[in-house]
Amino acid sequence: MCRRTPAPLRRNNPSVNLNGAPATAPVVLAGFARRAGSMLYEALLLTALLFVFTWVFLFVGRLLEPTLARHLLQAWLLVLTGIYFVYCWTRSGQTLPMKTWRIRVVTRTGLPLSNALALRRYLLALLSLGACGLGFVWVLFDRERQFLHDRLAGTRLVLRND
Numbered sequence: 001m002c003r004r005t006p007a008p009l010r011r012n013n014p015s016v017n018l019n020g021a022p023a024t025a026p027v028v029l030a031g032f033a034r035r036a037g038s039m040l041y042e043a044l045l046l047t048a049l050l051f052v053f054t055w056v057f058l059f060v061g062r063l064l065e066p067t068l069a070r071h072l073l074q075a076w077l078l079v080l081t082g083i084y085f086v087y088c089w090t091r092s093g094q095t096l097p098m099k100t101w102r103i104r105v106v107t108r109t110g111l112p113l114s115n116a117l118a119l120r121r122y123l124l125a126l127l128s129l130g131a132c133g134l135g136f137v138w139v140l141f142d143r144e145r146q147f148l149h150d151r152l153a154g155t156r157l158v159l160r161n162d
Helices: 030-059 066-091 096-100 117-130 134-140 148-153
Strands: 105-109 155-159
Touching: 030 066, 030 105, 066 117, 066 134, 096 105, 096 134, 117 148, 134 148, 148 155
Parallel strands: none
Antiparallel strands: 105 155
């Protein structure tokens, strides 16, 4: 399920981690099954959160014209989802499901994500999802088994070493 990081990612030196510091253990990329489990858990959590936020929107926006309200609701939910992901990824590199599955999102060099990079990753993931999930299917063809939005954003999902 989990794979060792290929040699180029370790700068061809197994005794050095992605930050260039001496490594106590090699960096391990999160496997597909672990990421799929985390995504399923994330979907359940987001469904509950978005249900509550939808209820709040419908209560507050009940006087809006229905067509406008529909588009505003969609934008509201996308923005709130983006805030959730960007906040979690920049604060600790993990959402609650990622913590449960011991996954952390980092840059290619192993550093935490900046706000701009986390936002870029979120927007690219939305595009991947919007393209019938093709950016997620990319994992089957990628040599490091990374999603397309991770490849394009310059991020990777690694196992958290505790």
